[in-house]
């Protein structure tokens with residue numbers, strides 16, 4: 001079977017969920033060979049092997065943390081040259097897309113970004129993309145070079161598929177550009193203790209109906225009682241009530257949790273684009289005609305200031 005390079009997104013050896021989803025997709029089109037770089041790279045091997053990596057190529061060097069993406073591109077290119085894969089898959093994060101684009105230019109290949117599905121085709125992998133706020137889907141394949149494809153989080157299930165996952169050291173020599181852009185400071189975002197929005201199994205979101213930053217506390221209380229992440233509509237973000245990093249939708253993040261609870265959100269197409277693939281959708285809205293109700297599995301017509309605290313209380317009471 002052809003080998004498929006999978007770029008590993010990890011934090012000090014802890015593999016992030018979108019990479020495990022990439023392994024599921026990679027197995028559909030070939031044998032996944034994972035490329036893990038930086039601090040803790042070798043610690044990723046066990047989890048990657050459990051999810052189908054036949055091989056894990058690792059490299060660690062100070063350049064990966066001291067400089068921006070170019071050292072990582074150098075390493076991914078070295079892996080590409082060592083393996084001659086049939087495709088290269090990269091998570092669709094901001095960094096992942098930059099790495100993928102630079103690699104595609106270097107190896108003279110076409111690139112597809114933000115795929116939401118991937119299947120084998122007669123002439124190479126076929127990627128599905130969602131366009132115009134999910135009104136259309138397109139299917140494309142790369143017709144020049146080795147396909148480089150970035151895939152959005154939550155596009156595939158995480159599947160256990162034990163494989164050898166043999167660890168091999170990747171020899172990397174950095175080019176002149178690698179040290180061109182230095183990281184001068186890193187400021188970790190203050191931890192909320194909540195799961196990452198795009199990876200959370202449950203998301204509780206608030207919209208304009210929340211009516212003020214100070215009222216987001218009731219959304220957070222429900223989220224915390226469920227172990228959920230907090231999302232927000234663009235109206236709430238634009239009003240300055242919640243950070244942009246929590247925005248769900250076309251110009252925010254795409255989420256696909258098991259449960260999405262929308263409170264005081266009307267259900268505009270741009271919001272739907274980021275959450276309509278959620279497995280179960282619940283909306284709380286005082287307007288029975290709100291378009292969000294066309295989409296939901298369970299709808300509550302009511303004032304969120306009554307409903308949300310009651311829901312939190314109920315969840316808490318069931319915890320025993």
Ligand code: FAD
Nearest residue numbers: 207208209233234235249250251252264265266271286304
């Ligand atoms: P509204 O549409 O104003 O709805 C508020 C809802 O709250 C209403 O349905 C109301 O009945 C209900 N409500 C009010 N008070 C209460 C209460 N006390 N209890 C219960 N319900 C109550 N939007 C996004 O969300 N994400 C995006 O990424 C995004 N990208 C965009 C990109 C472009 C190019 C454009 C043009 C728009 C984009 N938008 C996006 C904006 C989008 O069109 C909507 O304006 C936005 O989603 C509306 O947010 P909302 O539902 O919170 O507010």
